[in-house]
Amino acid sequence: MTELISAELPTERPNPFDPPTEVTEIREQARISRLKFADGHLGWLVTGHHQVREILGSPKFSNNPEKHHLLDRRFQGDVPEDKRKAEPGMFLSQDPPDHTRLRKMLQGQFTVRRMNQLSEWIATIVDDQLAHMRSLGNRADLVKEFALPVPSLVICALLGVDYDERHRFQEDTAKMLSLDSTFKEAMDAMARIQDFMRELVARKKANPGGDDMISDLLATGEPTDEEASNMALLLLLAGHETTANMLGIGTFTLLQHPDQLKILKDEPEVIDNAVEELMRYLSIIHFGPVRTAVEDVEIDGHLIKAGDTVLIHVPAANRDPEKFTGNPDELDLRRPASGHVAFGHGIHQCLGQQLARIEMRIGFAKLFQEFPDLRLDVEPEEVPLRTDMGIYGVHSLPVAW
């Protein structure tokens, strides 16, 4: 079989809401193609929805970073071996049985029922933030005043992190996720957040009985202190950056699609599906995830050999016309969007997805209820896009009302 080979991953997005055009072209030619990694390894690029699900759901692929060839040029060269290793507690970068043991300690905290019980409390946080935005006059940066604070306030309260200490993680999170950071800068930023989380775990151990997830986790006596602080770090990062970016670029998208925004305003009951469709359409994880085969495996007639690294392209898979009927490149808030892979698939599928859904449902609904005449305050091409970050979105969103 003739195989399509890309020398590097195309990342340029001519339209801010669409995947890179070249990646879409690759998908239409070959849902599994070859991709050269930065170290010269000839790995794979997976752009088809069905193929993405098959790989992410297969135990024949590992998520251990020691096994991965690296795509990101920052991390080439003299990366010390011990820095490649997943640290204790970082279950997102581990395989079973370690992953299973650690994730199970947290799963009970993120059930659909528990998250639904938080709805009223989250609505209060959203209301307060919208009142704050209104108090600023008639224009604001939506990212700074709404999209980032709401999920940050929520995850801080859930974890028992003092929101006033957000300067200890927000800037360093951005440094970790910036594709312009050097490896050392990213590692130094991570080390500072780890120090913060270690202090936090020590404080909670000294004062047990707190009503928060970290205290609950420590009370089980199951994780070591190091595991607990890294698990907390993972929840903190995953809990505020991702939802914040969906709220930011999701609002930008709705403002640029007035027909769809009108549906959301006229038919409030569409909100649950609207959130799924925005997740599908925007797919903000634009860099990975990555997996490495631990044994030879055939997918769609391609032999992926043990040791081969595979880059999963979430935005391309979520626009695959073989899965999503009609025109998947169109935003359609009434489309059946379930089955998208924006939260991933397989055993690593987003642990906090039910929390994220509730934050987005309440966040988008209340934003446009309270600010029905919300509009962009700059030309759309002036909105700074996060093409330089591991998680896509907008750096800021100037709005007026």
Added chain:
Amino acid sequence: MKISVDQSKCCGSGMCVLTDPDLFDQSEEDGTVVLLVEHPDAEHEATAKEAASLCPASAITVS
């Protein structure tokens, strides 16, 4: 139609409960799937199949 669940595979994503809370629940302790109805009536057959297909860990089978 018969639904079976494998708790040892379940990763607690909650997709099944989100799809049909009449058929599925999650354990308070570790978030793993709890099957509420083994033999769904005709009205719930479509959502039972959807839950099986959406499950990220392939922990649900419908036969």
